[in-house]
Amino acid sequence: MLVCVVPEDFAEVLEDYTKQGFRVIALAHRRLESKLTWHKVQNVNRDQMEANMEFLGLIIMQNKLKAETSGVLEDLRRAHIRTVMVTGDNLLTAISVARDCGMIPPQDQVIIADALPPKDGQAAKITWRYADNPSKHVGKAPCLEEVEINLEDVRHTHKPQDQYHFAMSGKSFAVITEHFQDLLQKLVLRGTVFARMAPDQKTELIEALQSVDYFVGMCGDGANDCGALKRAHGGISLSELEASVASPFTSRTPNISCVPSLIREGRAALITSFCVFKFMALYSIIQYVSVTLLYSILSNLGDFQFLFIDIAIILLIVFTMSLNPAWKELVSRCPPSGLISGPLLFSVLTQILICLGFQTIAFLWVRHQAWYHIWTPQSDACNSSLSANLGPEHNSSEERDVHNIKNYENTSLFYVSSFQYLIVAIVFSKGKPFRQPSYKNWPFVVSCIGLYIFLFFIMFYPVSAIDEFLEIVCVPFEWRITLFFIIIVNAAMSVLVETLVLDVVLWKLVFSRDKQGGYGATHAAPTTQGGIDLWGAKCLSWLCCRRRKVPKARYMHLAQELSVDPDWPPKPTTTTEAKPPLPGNPPENGSSYQIMADS
Structure with a gap:
């Protein structure tokens, strides 16, 4: 208790110093009775010890903010x-x-x-x-600075x-x-x-x-x-x-x-996990589509084709595509919080449809070529004159492909699907705003370039030893050019859908969390382009998200309620x-x- 000795303006002085951010410690003392020894003092109740003390003053301390x-x-x-x-x-x-x-x-x-x-x-x-x-x-x-204020911004503040x-x-x-x-x-x-x-x-x-x-x-x-x-x-x-x-x-x-x-490292790790998951999902689907199409003609991928895809392509890509460092800045955009989310599902499903479509095109198109026929070693499209010079006894002694691996459909699908693995790996390996760009991930870049060079080399400059090992057959040069254009269009569509449609249009106008409001969001006045985006957001939200009227997060729901409460x-x-x-x-x-x- 400090009843008689506390100055009358104690509260005002204390409030004045604390409002300035100072730490204030009050000092007081009391003379103890001489009969109290050190050991007896230890057993005295604190309230009794601090009663009837004499106020001495205040110690003012400043704990400055750290520069960061x-x-x-x-x-x-x-x-x-x-x-x-x-x-x-x-x-x-x-x-x-x-x-x-x-x-x-x-x-x-x-x-x-x-x-x-x-x-x-x-x-x-x-x-x-x-x-x-x-x-x-x-x-x-x-750091106050002069800024120009647009009068149209006032009504949006x-x-x-x-x-x-x-x-x-x-x-x-x-x-x-x-x-x-x-x-x-x-x-x-x-x-x-x-x-x-x-x-x-x-x-x-x-x-x-x-x-x-x-x-x-x-x-x-x-x-x-x-x-x-x-x-x-x-x-x-x-x-x-x-x-x-x-x-x-x-x-x-x-x-x-x-x-x-x-936070940046956590978001980068989450996006990396999603990238690897999407790539492995597409890898399985691409290979499943290839095998299903070949099963329709009682064929399949060869053992060494599976081995080349799994080890030379998939294993190398998976190990290197996850090495992108985190982005250098913290952005307001939040990554998807789960595998079952709109952006992730849209990305995976659209890439599946694109890969399915182009494999089907290659599979059906090769069967309508003028040079197409059921492949045998004597009827190779690259060496059709050989069968005319060989007798029937040579044909009967030639080893037959009992598993029907070597055919034009298999070779065409092998080329297209091999490039599709690399295409989806590059498309899914995104950089900004959560990770550094993929071109700064040198192991991934070197791996992709090396695989692209190898695949283009065996497609345009066949080597008999490699063709025999991978069980692929020679096709006319014109068909290789056609496969090249199929691969280019496939890559262009994959990049277009992933970067333009998903990242620019749908994410900004439908999937963006900033459109849902909530505490802490900064709402700026829309520009002309922003007004168009906002109108597009309303249309796409009405078409795609009509059932998500109420925010799922409890704090967003509360913010909406309090915004219309006149007593709050x-x-x-x-x-x-x-x-x-x-x-x-x-x-x-x-x-x-x-x-x-x-x-």
């Missing part, structure tokens, strides 16, 4: 990744630091939720108040009531968690600063964010963060001591610059009071509340 912090938070903001501060510091200090580092923009309002538990028969209540006047911080914004953040202390968070369960999800949707938080409260906050379908990453550097680091979807420890035991990732760099790097956010002149549930009629979400205006 503001830049990292700006990168996360541009990527539409929401950031939340969970700290043990004073609430006003935390709000000041959040403004200084850019976590809270200068023009945004901060609403503090002061929650009080039930007392003397009164219900728990929350008092709402502004932390400060946002206009005071406009001058502190770093956020309304003032949408630019707010909630802040609360650990005591208020505990009261809200216990008595305002149905209000908690609404608060975490816009909660940015949580101060004076105990270790278990940090874990509860992670769980509250996950309850509205957020994917939560936690970055901490102390033993107090162990529970939250373990509970989050991805935990990053900045310390190699206690926190590193509970965290899946440990950074040797003692700042948050590792967060964007980890609570005004600083109001108090939210918990209402006890009626007997036999418990509230749907575990609690109930009413908003009352202050008198």
Whole structure:
């Protein structure tokens, strides 16, 4: 207790320093009785020991932001990744630091939720108040520049009531968690600063964010963060001591610059997994189509053809196509989160149809050539004059192809399908925005170039030893040119569908998550081209996604509800009071509340 010796302006001075972002420690002392020995002092209750103390003063400390912090938070903001501060510091200090580092923009309002538990028969209540006047911080914004503002942009900007953040202390968070369960999800949707938080409260906050379908990453550097680091979807420890035991990732760099790097690497790894999965799926389907078409004429691929495809092509491509490093920047576009997703299924199905179509064309077209007939060693299309000079006794002694492997259909499909493996590998091995371009993956580039050279060589310059080993037959040079054009058109269609139709049209207009809204998205005014894209998005969404009216994520659904709620956010002149549930009629979400205006 410091009743008589505390200055009257103590609260004002403390608030002034904490609003500036300083850490404040109060000093006080008390002279103990002489009969208290060292061992007796150890057993004295802390409340008794700290009673009737004499106030000495305040220690003001400044913990400056690290140079990397503001830049990292700006990168996360541009990527539409929401950031939340969970700290043990004073609430006003935390709000000041959040403004200084850019976590809270200068023009945004901060609403503090002061929650009080039930007392003397009164219900728990929350008092709402502004932390400060946002206009005071406009001058502190770093790197302000003159920009030209299009008047058409004004009507597309956020309304003032949408630019707010909630802040609360650990005591208020505990009261809200216990008595305002149905209000908690609404608060975490816009909660940015949580101060004076105990270790278990940090874990509860992670769980509250996950309850509205957020994917939560936690970055901490102390033993107090162990529970939250373990509970989050991805935990990053900045310390190699206690926190590193509970965290899946440990950074040797003692700042948050590792967060964007980890996200970029994770997205690149996810896209790489999808690329390899799609390639292996297409590899199986391409080979299945080739075998099915050959079965129709009682033929098949040869043993060494299978061996060449599986080892020389597939094994080499799979090992090298996954070596693309992560993209150097963190982008706002999110990769697909599962194998059963629109972009991935569209990509696989369209490539299957393209490969099926061109193999079928080659299979049927070769049978309509003027030189086509059932192949025998004497009736080779490249050596048709040989059969006229050989007698029937030579034909009868020639070894026959009992498995019907050597024929024109087999050879044509082998050439086309071999190139198709390389085409889909290149098409699926995407670079930006999640991975570095494929041309920087030198093992993959060298492998593809080497395989292309070899396949073109054996197709245009047949070598008898290689043809005999792979069990392929010689075809006229004109048909090789025809196969070459079939392969070129196949490659052009695959690239066109994957890059233009999927990446540009469908992803931007249908599959893009940015069109679904949600907290953290930056909505800019559409340009003329943007207006066309938006109109196209509405048309394609109506055609392709008519059943996805309601967002799947809980936080998006809440954001839509709150955007049309006239009583949200609570005004600083109001108090939210918990209402006890009626007997036999418990509230749907575990609690109930009413908003009352202050008198």
